[in-house]
Every structure is written in structure tokens, then in C-alpha cells.
Amino acid sequence: MWGDDDLDGRARLQRLFVYDEVEPDRFRYRAHRSSMPRLYGGQVISQALSAAQRTVATGRVAHSCHAYFVRPGDRDADIDFVVRRDSDGRSFSARRVEAMQGDRLILSLSASMHDLEPGGAHQFAMPDVPAPDTLVDQRVIMDALGDRLSPRHQSFWLRDTGFDMRAVEPFVSFDPPAQPAVRHFWIRLRDRIGDDPAEHQRLFAFISDLYVMHTGLLPLGIGWADRRLQDASLDHAIWFHDRFRVDDWLLYALDSPRAGGARTVGRGLVYRQDGTLVASVVQEGLIRLLDEAKY
Structure with a gap:
């Protein structure tokens, strides 16, 4: 276990996606010391999405992911991301990911990946707001x-x-x-x-x-x-x-x-x-x- 309170944001982000593949489609993130009272939810979402991405062919990227927070995450416990390969079609791949700490499920995530392809488009207009540099x-x-x-x-x-x-x-x-x-x-x-x-x-x-x-x-x-x-x-x-x-x-x-x-x-x-x-x-x-x- 290592600490992160003395690291800058860039170093923490880089380390988030360093996993051990302990068995096929099971990726372990090693815990590290932190003053945080619990795991930040965005961390676990991003890590679960990353685990799903590792099991999909290059070039097929996520078009959606849906996550449920089941229990608060323990900052001092390793996280295992267990990926289920639900389907791999001609243009879509579906994955389910369970984020586990021991035998405790802390997050479940479903993700769907899609090959880039052309099609009609429309969208809401961007709000008119001040520029970031102001x-x-x-x-x-x-x-x-x-x-x-x-x-x-x-x-x-x-x-x-x-x-x-x-x-x-x-x-x-x-x-x-x-x-x-x-x-x-x-x-x-x-x-x-x-x-x-x-x-x-x-x-x-x-x-x-x-x-x-x-x-x-x-x-x-x-x-x-x-x-x-x-x-x-x-x-x-x-x-x-x-x-x-x-x-x-x-x-x-x-x-x-x-x-x-x-x-x-x-x-x-x-x-x-x-x-x-x-x-x-x-x-x-x-x-x-x-x-x-x-x-």
C-alpha cells in the first residue's frame, strides 16, 4: 500500500488505471493510503469504464455507460474490476463490470461500445456563457x-x-x-x-x-x-x-x-x-x- 496525499493531481490520475490482471477479465487496483473518508465515486466509475475498455477491440469506443453505487468504497481496500463480456457484434460490444472489495460489491457498471460510423445529426445549441479565461x-x-x-x-x-x-x-x-x-x-x-x-x-x-x-x-x-x-x-x-x-x-x-x-x-x-x-x-x-x- 502506498500514499497519495503528497502527490499532485496528474500523478494521481496516472496511477488510477494501473491494474494487475489477476486472471482473465479481472483487474485489480491496489489500495493506497489517503486522508479521504471514502472513495470518490468518479474514481470508481472511470476505473470500471477503463476495465471494460481493456476487453474491447481497438477502435471501438464507449457510447454509453450506466453505473449504480451499491456501497461506499473503502479507501484502504484493493478493488477488483470483474468484466463480463455480454456480446461482441458487428458494430457494438456490451460489457458489465462489477467493482468488488473482497466479497462486497461497491459499484456495478454496464457499458456499450460502438464502431464510429456516419449518420444524421442534430443537437441543442451551446449556451452563451463567458469564456473560461475570464x-x-x-x-x-x-x-x-x-x-x-x-x-x-x-x-x-x-x-x-x-x-x-x-x-x-x-x-x-x-x-x-x-x-x-x-x-x-x-x-x-x-x-x-x-x-x-x-x-x-x-x-x-x-x-x-x-x-x-x-x-x-x-x-x-x-x-x-x-x-x-x-x-x-x-x-x-x-x-x-x-x-x-x-x-x-x-x-x-x-x-x-x-x-x-x-x-x-x-x-x-x-x-x-x-x-x-x-x-x-x-x-x-x-x-x-x-x-x-x-x-
Whole structure:
């Protein structure tokens, strides 16, 4: 076991996809020490997608993946990604992945891969928002919160994710006024990587778990950092529509059509800077507000 608290975001991301193939279609990610209270959901999604990608012919890339978070992940336990090859057709491949810690299932993911082929197209227009170079790096905003964040939040939100994120709307963490459930973020991997589209997909999957369900808190006037808030991702789905580079700016346009029953649904449309819609995301999350501060 090794530690990662002293590593930068680039080194952590590179290590996420270093597996031992302990048997055919079973890939083991070795645990490492961390101050995180539990595994980040986007990590396990991206790793499960990567495991599925390893079993598919070169050139056939994901067009969708759907994941359920079954149990919180233990940061100190190895993860085995067990891939089931459901089908390999002339143009599509289907895979199921179970993320296991010992005999405990923590995530299940289904993914479908497709050969690139031509066809008619239409899309929603990209929202008209300020350019990323006019906005503040999210790390500056988070660092300014400092000790106001609970230890649970500090261990994740104050670490370097390897991504540059920039909020379009004012980013309020505590006691926000009730407002429409709409947010926009520019996101970009800080370091350049190669041209493999599968790598760009799994790295986007890693970052796609941020802020989606928190958008549903806005009409409720609840801050994402409220110490009474018990929150967790319940499921997560991504559809990949077109090629993109995660090391170029992408606009993540988020909204939330519904919250209720201590759950909220968040949606995201992802655009290249040229206006092309390249991915869609939907996530449901737990947003349980406790009577007293706990977190």
C-alpha cells in the first residue's frame, strides 16, 4: 500500500488505471493510503469504464455507460474490476463490470461500445456563457474557504484533482439564496495527454461526478458544504455522442429538473468550445438534511 496525499493531481490520475490482471477479465487496483473518508465515486466509475475498455477491440469506443453505487468504497481496500463480456457484434460490444472489495460489491457498471460510423445529426445549441479565461480557477475559490470546510470536505475539495474548473455563476458554498437549478462550469485537464479517445472518455468520467447533484440544492437554498447535509451519488449515466479532448476546454451545462424524497436528479450537457455537443450525463443523488450538524 502506498500514499497519495503528497502527490499532485496528474500523478494521481496516472496511477488510477494501473491494474494487475489477476486472471482473465479481472483487474485489480491496489489500495493506497489517503486522508479521504471514502472513495470518490468518479474514481470508481472511470476505473470500471477503463476495465471494460481493456476487453474491447481497438477502435471501438464507449457510447454509453450506466453505473449504480451499491456501497461506499473503502479507501484502504484493493478493488477488483470483474468484466463480463455480454456480446461482441458487428458494430457494438456490451460489457458489465462489477467493482468488488473482497466479497462486497461497491459499484456495478454496464457499458456499450460502438464502431464510429456516419449518420444524421442534430443537437441543442451551446449556451452563451463567458469564456473560461475570464473566470476564476475553482481552486482559488476552494482554497479561500479553508477551515470553514469540514474535515470531510477539506480532504477532497482542497486537493488537486488534475483538472482546471471554472464556475460561470457565482459559487456560493454556505447559506445560498434560493435560485434556479442551473449551473455552468468550464472544465479541462491541466496536462496534455495522447490522442486515444478511450483515455479522454475515462478521464471525463472521473470528473463528471462533480457538482451534478449539487445543482438540485440551489432552489432549496442549501449549500453543498452545509454540515447538516448527508449527500451521496446513487447512480450515474454518461452518453458519449462525439469525439472530444478532455485536455481542451469543455462546457459542462448542468440543471436539475426535480428534487424530493431526500433525492435529486441532475443533468449535464457537455460541449466542445466549437459548440459541438459531445456528451450527456444524468445522475441521481441523496440529499438528506439532518436536524443537527454532523459532517
